Amino acid sequence: MNTIESVAQTLKSKFGDAVKGTETPDANRLMVDVDGAKLTEVSREIMSLGARYMVSIGYDNIDRDSTLRLIHTYAFDKGKFAVILRTGAPVDNPVLGSITPDTPSAGWSEREYMDLLGFKFEGHPKPKKLITADDWPDGIYPLRKEVPYNLVPPAAEDVAYQLDEAPAGTTTIPIGPFHSSLHEPCHWALYVDGETIKGCDYRGFMTHRGIEKLCQTQLSYNEIPFVAERICGICGSVHACAYSQAVEMAVGMKIPRRAEFIRTIMLEIERLHSHLLWLGVAGHLIGFDTVFMQAWRVREQIMWFCEKLTGNRKTYGMIIIGGVRRDITPELRSEMEKILSNVEGETMTIQKSIIGDTAIHRRTKNVGCITKEETIKWSLVGPVARARGVDIDVRRDHPYAAYDEVKFDVPVVDSCDVWGTVLVRVLEIYESIKIIRQCLEKMPQGEILLEAPEALPAMKHAVTMVEAPRGESTHYVITGEENRPERWRVRAPTYPNLQGVPAMLLNNQFADFPIILGSIDPCFSCTDRVAVVDVKSGSRNMVGKRELEELSRKYKK
C-alpha cells in the first residue's frame, strides 16, 4: 500500500530534478512541485500508483513571477491521503502537457482553464469552449487579476456553440436549455437512432456567474461560507463546511470538538433529506408520482426541524470559519431523536413497497450501465460509483469533522445500473440516521465557535474533501491578503459524474434519458458555480406576439 513517504520517494527517484520539492503541511497531504515539462509523466506515474484524480486548479500568479500556475490533485483512498501536484507555465507561453488522454476526467478542468486563464494544453482531445458564454470575446480571461469582476464585454449576435458531429444515420434531439427533466438550464444534444441513443454532446455552464472570481476579489473570509452555501440548494452545508475546513487546514486552526460534531450532524441531515428528495425525483422521472409525493412527505419533517434548529428550511447558515453559529439544545436534541425514528420507520415503509416492485425494476434495472473499470477511469464519485462496486467514501477514507469517532457502513452494490444507485441511496439513509444518533450521544460539551487568529497567513494551500449526498466535493483554498482567499476552487460531485454520463447513455433508450441523468442526481448550478451576482446583463428587446410566433417557427426547423 502507498504511503505519503513511498509516493514522495517514488516520484523523487523516478524524476530526479524534475521534482523540485515536496512538503507535507498536514499529515495527510503531500505537495509536490514539478517542472511543467514533466507534468504528464509525473501525473501518469501517480495515476499508475492507484490514485484517483480529483480536480485541477489554475490561478494567476503573474504579479509574483509572471507565471500561470496549475495544480492537479489526486486522492489515495486506500492510503488515506491526497497528493497535490503543482506546476506552472510562463504567461507569455502558457503551454502545458494535457493529462486528459491518460485521465479522461481531467478534460473539463483543463478546458476550464483554457477559457478562464488562457492556458493551452498540448494533446487535449476536445479543446472546445466549456465555461465562458458563446459570445465571450477571445483574449479576455476572466480569472486573471487584470480582469475586473464586474466586466461586461459587448454581446455578439449569431455566435453559437458548435455541437459535435452527429454519427451517421442518427437524428438529433435537443434537450434543454429548458426541459422538464432538467431542473436547471443546460443543453444536451442526443443523437438517436429510432429511440436508441447513439451519442451525445453537452453544453452546460449556462448559469456560470463567476462565484469564485467574486469571492476572490470582493468578499472577505467569513462572508464566503454564506455564498458557498448558495452554490447548491441541496448540499449547501457541504460547500460551506468544505470551504471552512480548507481555510482552517491552510492556516492550521483547530476548531472546538463540539462544533465538529454539530457540523457532522448538519452534513448528515443534509444527506438524509437529499436522498429522500432524490428518491422522490427518481420516482417522478420514471413517471411514478406516488413515490415522489411520499418520499417528500417523509422529507418534510426534516425540513421543519431544520427550520427550528437553524432558522431556515435550507441554506442553514450554520457553518463559518472556526466553528458553527448555533448550538443544539437539549430540547432540540430530544425532538431530533423523535424525528429520526419517524423518518426511519417511514423510509422503511416506502422501501418495502418499492423494493419488490417489478414495474420499477423494469425501468431501472440494466439501465445506464457502465462497468466498474469505466467508473474508475472516469473518476466517478459518490452513490454513482458505489452502485458500480467502487468502494469509496470520503467520510471513511479521509475522515473530517467527527467522522473518525462514529461507526457506520458504506453500502456498496455491484449491479452497475440505475437500480443500484436507488439501493445505495436508500441504504445510506439508515446509515445517516445511525451517524446522527451516535453524534448526539457522543457530543462533548463546550464552545462552538473559535475566534480566528489576528491575521491569517497568506499563500497557504489546502485541499479538503467532503462527502456530499451526491459524492465527493473538493475545495481548494489558497489563502491571500486583504482578508480574502487568493484562490478558491470548488469542485462539486456532479463535475466528474456528469463527464461520465455520455458513457452511461450509450445504447440506452431515449425514454431512459431522464432517469439515467437523474441517477447521478445532477446539480448543474454546483457544477456551474452559480451565485446571484449583481450584474445587470443584456438589453431587453420587446418582441410582439406576431414576431414571437414567426421566430418560433423559424427556429423550429
Add this chain to the structure above:
Amino acid sequence: MDIAYSLINVMVFILCAPLFDGIMRKITARVQSRQGPPVVQPYYDLLKLLGKNTVNSADNWSFKLAPLAAFASIIAVVFVIPFAFRQNFAGRYADIITVVYLLTLGGVSVLLGALASKNTFAMIGASREMVTMIMVEPVLAMTLILGAVKYKSLALQSAMYSVTGFGYSVSIVAMMAVYLLALQAFVGKQPFDISEAEIEILEGPFIEYSGPNYALFKYYMMMKQMFYAFLFVAVFLPFAETGYYAADMAIQLAEMLLVFVVIALIGSTNPRLRIDQAVKYYAVLIIISICAVGLSVRGF
C-alpha cells in the same frame, strides 16, 4: 324521440367527462397524501384555456383542423352509442365498424396535429402514439366483434349488450380480463401514458398546442376516457337494467365511476413503461383477445 337519446348522450358526456377526470385527480392526490385540486378543477382548466388567444404556431391549416377533428370524432362516437341501454336514432345507421373508425379518426387527428406542428418532441410523441394505436385498436375491435359474433350481427345495440342475451361465457370473461389490462392504454394513463410522457417529451403530440385548441384536445381525451369506461360497463357489466331511463343512466354512471377509481389507483401506483416494453405487453393482449374471439366462434 330517438334523437333525444342521442342528444342526451352528448350532453351527459360533455358535462360528466371533466367531472370524472376531477375525481381521478382527487383520488390520485389522496394516494399521494395530498389534498388535491377541487373536483371541478378540470372545468376551470377548460374554461381558462378556452378563454385564451389562439396561437397557430405551425402556421398551417391542418394544425388548426386537428383538434376540431378529434373533438368532432369523439362527439360522433358518443352520438351513436346506446348509452343507458337505449338504442337511438343514429345508432340504427351505425354499427361497430363505424365506432371503431370514428375512434381511430380521433387518434389520427392527434397524429395529424402532432405532425403538423413540426416539433421534434411532437414527432417522437406521434410515433409513439401511432405504435400505441396500432397495438391497442385490435383489442377494442375484438371486444366489439365478440358480441357481434354471438349475435351474428354488427348492430351496435346487440354487439355491446351481448351479455344480456347470452350471459357470461368463457370468452367474455377472458375478454374482460384483457380489457381491464388494456384499460390504462385506452385512456392514456400510467403505465401507458407513453406518448405524452411529460418528463421525456413534454406532452409529446400536444407540445405546440395552447389555448382553445389545446382545450379541445383535453376535452377529447377526457371524453375518450369516459367512452372507454362506458364500453367496459356496457359490454361486461350490463346488469341491473331497470327499464327506467334515468335509473339506468344513474346505474351506468355509478359503474363508470368505479372504473375510474380503478384507473386512478393503477395510474398512481405505476411508473411509466418504455415503448419497447409496452409493445411486448400489447402483443400478449392482442393474442389473448384473438383467442377469446376464436372461442366465441366455437360457441364458448
Add this chain to the structure above:
Amino acid sequence: MWLTSKIKQVLMVLKPGVVTLNYPFVPRPAPEDFRGAPYWDHTKCVGCGGCANHCPARTIMVRDICQEIRVMMYDGSRCTYCGRCADVCPEDAITMTKNYELATGDKNDITETMELFMLTCQRCGRCYEMETGNAVDRMDLKGYRYDNLEARTVIRKTSDQFDLKLLQETAQFKRPEKI
C-alpha cells in the same frame, strides 16, 4: 411481488393521511429563532455600519450625505436572510423577525431606510471598530462611506474626512451594462 407492492403503495397513505396544508388561507407561523426579514431598531442603532460590512449579499448600504447625517439603507430584494447582520451588531439593534411572506411587486415594500444623526469624533471622524479584534471578523469601517442609494450599490468608497467631491462622484454611479 408486483401485486403486493401495489397494495403496499396504496396502503402507505393510510397512516399519514392528507398532509398538505391549506396554507395561504390558514397561516403557518414560523418557529422561534426563524430567520425572516431583518428589522432595524433605529433607537438602538449607533450607525457603526458593521452590518453593512458583513453582509455577504451586500444589501446594506451606508451613505454619509454630510458630516452629521448617515443614511443606512437595507434592500430586501437581494437579502439572503443569513442573519449575519444580527450576529455582528454590537448593540443588538437588528433582530430577525418571523416575517417570511415578503413577495412584492414594489421593491420599496421591503426596503428600510434610516437617517442617523452622527457625532463627529475629534480624532478620526468615525472610528468604530468591532469588539472582535481578529482580522477575519473585524469590520474595518472607518471614516466616511459613500454607497449609491439610487442604484442600491455598495461602492466601498471611503474617506477619513468628509469628502464632498466623493459624495458627488458616487451619486453619478452607473452599473456596468452590456454595450
